[in-house]
Amino acid sequence: MSVHAYTGPHADRRRSRRSAPGLTWLPWLLALTVVGLQIAYPLVDGRTRTTLVIVTVATFFLASAVHALVWAGAWWLIGFLLVAVGGGLAVEAVGVQTGLPFGDYSYGTGLGRQVLGVPAVIPLAWAMMAYPALLVARRLSRSVLVTPLVAALALASWDLFLDPMMTAEGYWTFADPTPSLAHVPAVPALNYVGWFATSLVMMVLLDRLPRRSSPDGPPALLYLWTYASSILANALFWDRPWVAVYGGLAMGLVALPYAWVLWTGRD
Numbered sequence: 001m002s003v004h005a006y007t008g009p010h011a012d013r014r015r016s017r018r019s020a021p022g023l024t025w026l027p028w029l030l031a032l033t034v035v036g037l038q039i040a041y042p043l044v045d046g047r048t049r050t051t052l053v054i055v056t057v058a059t060f061f062l063a064s065a066v067h068a069l070v071w072a073g074a075w076w077l078i079g080f081l082l083v084a085v086g087g088g089l090a091v092e093a094v095g096v097q098t099g100l101p102f103g104d105y106s107y108g109t110g111l112g113r114q115v116l117g118v119p120a121v122i123p124l125a126w127a128m129m130a131y132p133a134l135l136v137a138r139r140l141s142r143s144v145l146v147t148p149l150v151a152a153l154a155l156a157s158w159d160l161f162l163d164p165m166m167t168a169e170g171y172w173t174f175a176d177p178t179p180s181l182a183h184v185p186a187v188p189a190l191n192y193v194g195w196f197a198t199s200l201v202m203m204v205l206l207d208r209l210p211r212r213s214s215p216d217g218p219p220a221l222l223y224l225w226t227y228a229s230s231i232l233a234n235a236l237f238w239d240r241p242w243v244a245v246y247g248g249l250a251m252g253l254v255a256l257p258y259a260w261v262l263w264t265g266r267d
Contacts, residue, residue, distance in 0.1 A: 023070050030063035031218035035225055042237045049169070050110050054121050061124040063218055064131035071214035081127065083205045088126030091198050092118040101194030104175040111171050119171075126202075129226070130155055132219035133199075134206050136258050139216065144207065150254060151203035154223070156196040157250035161230040163187045164243045183242035216262060227255040 037056040044052060068077045093116035095102045111119035137151030166172060167186040177188045230251075234244035260266075 023066065027063050027067035027070060027218040030059055030066060031221050034060045034063055034222060038225075038229055042233060050171075053169075053171075054112060057121050057125050057128060060128040060222065063222060064128050067214070067218050068131060072210075072212040076209055076212065079209050080131065080206060083202060084127035084130040085123045087198075087202050087205070088123035088130075089115065089118060092116075092122050092126075095194075101197055102191045103177070103188040103194070105172055105191075106175070107172045108170055110169075129158055129223075130199075130202060130206065132223040133158075133254075134203060135214070135216070135219045136223055136254060137203070138207075138211060139261060140254070140258060148200060148203040148207050151207065152196055152199035154251070154254040155203070156192065156199040157247065157254065158226065158230075159192060159195045160247035160250050161226075161234065161243060163191060164234075164240060165238070168238075168240075181242070181246060184240075184246065220258075220262060224255060224259055227251050 034056060037052060037059060041049065041052055041056070065077060065081070068080055072080075091101070094100065096106060096117045099105070107114065107117070107119055107122075111121050113120050133154035134151050136154050137147045141147045141150050164184055164187055167174070174186065174188055174191070177186050179189050180187055181189055181192075227248075231244045231248045234240040234247070
């Protein structure tokens with residue numbers, strides 16, 4: 001069994017007592033709340049939808065952060081936040097000023113207070129998804145070379161769903177979205193390359209953090225739910241079938257093997 005998989009009830013109790021005793025239920029509550037909030041998203045509009053976006057990101061971030069605290073400890077969480085939140089803010093601040101590595105883009109005012117020209121919720125979004133992406137990759141690979149690559153793909157492929165949705169809502173816009181993927185004209189192809197490059201650097205750093213024994217639980221739910229619900233929403237609710245195809249294929253390269261490993265109990 002891999003070093004990061006569930007190792008039995010005694011291991012769980014030791015980890016829980018060491019880091020955050022009594023809080024093992026909280027990541028589940030937060031993860032299930034995220035699912036409920038995301039189900040509500042297509043059913044509202046206007047300012048209510050914008051508020052829901054911010055609340056969903058904050059709750060998803062807390063689900064990831066609390067799970068890390070419970071099962072990896074406070075120092076692990078601090079290291080993770082420095083890389084994922086700090087790195088997310090840094091690359092976005094550079095991006096809005098220089099156009100690198102995502103292309104020339106700018107944020108609107110809808111996502112609330114900004115830090116260095118970046119809505120404060122954006123680095124939280126990087127971190128919220130970076131955590132399950134890292135755990136997914138560690139479940140699929142033990143290799144110090146392969147794990148960051150899988151984790152980067154797990155994180156960056158999510159953007160094939162994210163950017164078309166957020167640009168359609170006007171939360172950010174690209175000055176020149178060409179060349180773009182066929183049938184997704186609002187987002188330049190360079191953006192996805194930038195996402196993968198950024199994700200790879202981030203995951204190389206995050207994979208230096210110690211591997212901890214933990215149940216897949218809430219991170220698995222959030223990653224696989226994000227994958228499945230994004231396909232469904234784009235195909236049925238938002239009339240963006242090509243986004244469903246692109247994201248479904250790319251994110252599926254990680255999500256489907258991960259689901260199979262969980263289903264079969266293999267490591």
